[in-house]
Amino acid sequence: MSHADATIAAGRPQDAAVRDRTRLARRRVGRLLLLTPAVVWMTLFLLAPIAMIVYVSFWTQYTFKIVPVLTTKSWVFFFSSETYLSALWTTIRLWVIVLALTLVIGYPVALYIGMFIRNKTTQTIVLVACVVPFWTSFLIRVVAWRPMLGTEGAVNLILLHLGIIKQPIEALLFTELSVVIGMTQIYVVFMVGPIAFMLSRIDPSVIEAARDLGASWWRVLRTIILPLSMPGVVVGAVFVSVMVLGEFATPAELSGRKVNMLGNIIVEQVGSLKWAFASVVGVVLTVLMAVIVALLLRLADLRREL
Amino acid sequence: MTYDLELVQLGKTFPNGTPAVVAFDLRVEKGEFVSFVGPSGCGKTTTLRMIAGFEASTSGDILIRGRNVSDLPPERRPTSTIFQNFALFPHMTVRQNIEYGLRVRGVAAPERKRRVDAMIDRLELGDVADQRAPGLSGGQRQRVALARGLVVEPDILLLDEPLGALDANLRKSIQHQLKQLQRTIGITFVFVTHAQSEALTLSDRVVVMNRGRSEQISDPYELYTRPRSAFVARFIGRNTLLAGSVAGVEDGIATLTTAFGPMRGATNGAVFTSGTAALLSIPSEAFEITAATAAAGPERLRGRVLGRTILGTAVRLRIALPDGQEILIETHRDQFTGEWSEGEVMLTWQPPDATVVAAD
Incomplete structure (x- = not known):
C-alpha cells in the first residue's frame, strides 16, 4: 500500500505531493480535535489527581499537617503494619468471594435471559427489572439489609417460623458474611447484564449445529455457549471487580466496622487528615485494580468479539 | 424394503x-x-x-x-x-x-x-x-x-x-x-x-x-x-394458464371450453368429469408462433406482441392474450422474423404438450 502511494506521489510534481501531505495532516489534526474535551477533562480530573496522589504518598506526615519533604516512611509503615496488610488481604479475599458468587449466581440468570427469552421486548423488561433495586440510593439499599439480616430480622424470623432453625443465626449481621451477602446482591446485576448481552448474540443455529453433531446440552454449554460468552464474563468481572475493590460503605454498614477493606482505611485516614498515608493506600488500591483488570482482560480477546 | x-x-x-x-x-x-x-x-x-x-x-x-x-x-x-x-x-x-x-x-x-x-x-x-x-x-x-x-x-x-x-x-x-x-x-x-x-x-x-x-x-x-395441480403449474416453469370447463376426455386428451374456444391438453392420468372447472397449462416452450393470418381453430390463440428482448440465441417475446393476460415466450432466434415483431400473432401448440389440471 505505502509502496503504491510512493509510486503515485513520485509521478506527480513535487509541490502537489507536498500539498497532499499537508492536507492529510490537517485532516488528521481536525479529527483529533474531537477528543480534546475528553482529554482535557481526563487530564485535569483523573491523570493529574493520580499523579498528585502518588506524589503526596511520599510527603512527610506529621500529626495534624503534611509537608512536601520526600520520604518513604508512609510506605514502610503500610507494609509493616499488620492492620493495613490485613485490610489488603480482606479486600482481596472479599473480591474473590464476591466475584465468584456473582458469577455463580449471575451466569444462570444471564443464561435464562439471554438464551431462553428470545423475545427482545421481554428480554429488555427482565433486564430492567434487574436494575430496579438501583432506583433507590446506594446507602438506603445497604442500610436496608440491617432489618433483613439482624437477630430479629426478616430472614431469621422467617427461618424460625418455618422451624428450619431453633436459634436466630447471629452470624447474619455484623460479620464478613453479611458484607458478602450485601455486596453480592448489589453487584450481581453487573455480571448478569454483559453476559446476557453476549449470550443473546449467539446465533441459535450455532447451538443447533452442535446438537445436530451429537452434543448433549451439557456439552453444548461447555464447548459452545461458555466460550462464546467469555467476553461478557470478562466485562462483567471487570465491572464487579472495580466496584468491589473500591468498596467502603457496604463493609462499614454491614459489619459494624469490623471488616475493613482498603477503602475503609482511606476514609478513616482522610477523616483524621493523614493525607500521605491515605495516598499510599490509594496507590496500592489503584495498582491492585489495574493488575486485576489487566489479568481479566487477558482471559478473552475483546477486540475480536466486540 | x-x-x-x-x-x-x-x-x-x-x-x-x-x-x-x-x-x-x-x-x-x-x-x-x-x-x-x-x-x-x-x-x-x-x-x-x-x-x-x-x-x-x-x-x-x-x-x-x-x-x-x-x-x-x-x-x-x-x-x-x-x-x-x-x-x-x-x-x-x-x-x-x-x-x-x-x-x-x-x-x-x-x-x-x-x-x-x-x-x-x-x-x-x-x-x-x-x-x-x-x-x-x-x-x-x-x-x-x-x-x-x-x-x-x-x-x-x-x-x-x-x-x-x-x-x-x-x-x-x-x-x-x-x-x-x-x-x-x-x-x-x-x-x-x-x-x-x-x-x-x-x-x-x-x-x-x-x-x-x-x-x-x-x-x-x-x-x-406435467404439473398435477394449478399451484404447481403456476410455481414451476413458465406456464400459460387458461381457465375453462371440461367438455370431454378422449384417449387421455381433454377438451376444455374456454373463453377462446375449445382447447385441448393431456389429462396425464387424472380423471375429469364433464363440466368440472379446470385449467389448461401450456408451457412457454410448447408455443409455436405463426402469422396472425393463419385460420383460427382449436389450440390457436390470438396474441399481440408488446415487446421483445434478445437473449443471444433466444428471443423473449412479451405477448398479450385477448383477455389481457400477458405471457412471456422464449423462442429460437431463427423462429423469430420481423413479420410479427410488433403486432398480431397466432400461437399454437400440440395438445399432448399441454396439461389439464383441476382449477383451484
Missing part, C-alpha cells in the same frame, strides 16, 4: 392452531437427492427441521432406515444439517469445527485425525484449516459446513437453503460441486430451497410444497412438463 427416510402422515400444528405441515408422506431411497421447493412459509424448512429433530412433529412418524426417530432429540438422530448461514462455531478453527462431531462421539485421536484430514482434502480446505471461521469467504464456509456435517458419516444430509447466502456466480459452481459430492459419497441428500431452478438442476426428485402440503412429488422432467 427399507427406505433411508420415510415420512408417514407427518404433521405439525403450531401452538396457536396454525397448521405448518399437513399429512406429509414421502419415501426416499438410499442415495437419492430430494428437494423440497415452495414459496416461503410453505412448510419446507419446518419439515426439514422436524427430520433433524429441532422441531417436534404433532402427528405422524419419521423413520430413518426403518427406525422410528420421531421422539429422539437431534443429537441422537443419524442426520447432519447444513444451515442456511452455515452456523460454523466462530471460536474454533476450521479443523476444530470439522472435528467437533467426532470429538463429541468420542472417536479416538488417530482415527479422528485421519477422518478430518480426509475431509479437509476432499473439500480442499487445506489452506484454511487453521483459520477461524469468521475470516472465511462464503464458499469456504459452505465447504467447512459440508465437511463438518459429512465427517460424522450421517445416514442423511439435510441442507437448508445452503446456497442462499452465496452470490449468483458462486452458487452455480457450488451447485455442480454439491451434485458431484453427493454422487461420490452416495448418501441421501434432502435439500430445501425456494429456487426452483436449483431444485430442478440438482434433484432426483422434487417435492413441491404449498401451505404445508406436498402438492406433487416427481422427477424434475415430469414436474416441469
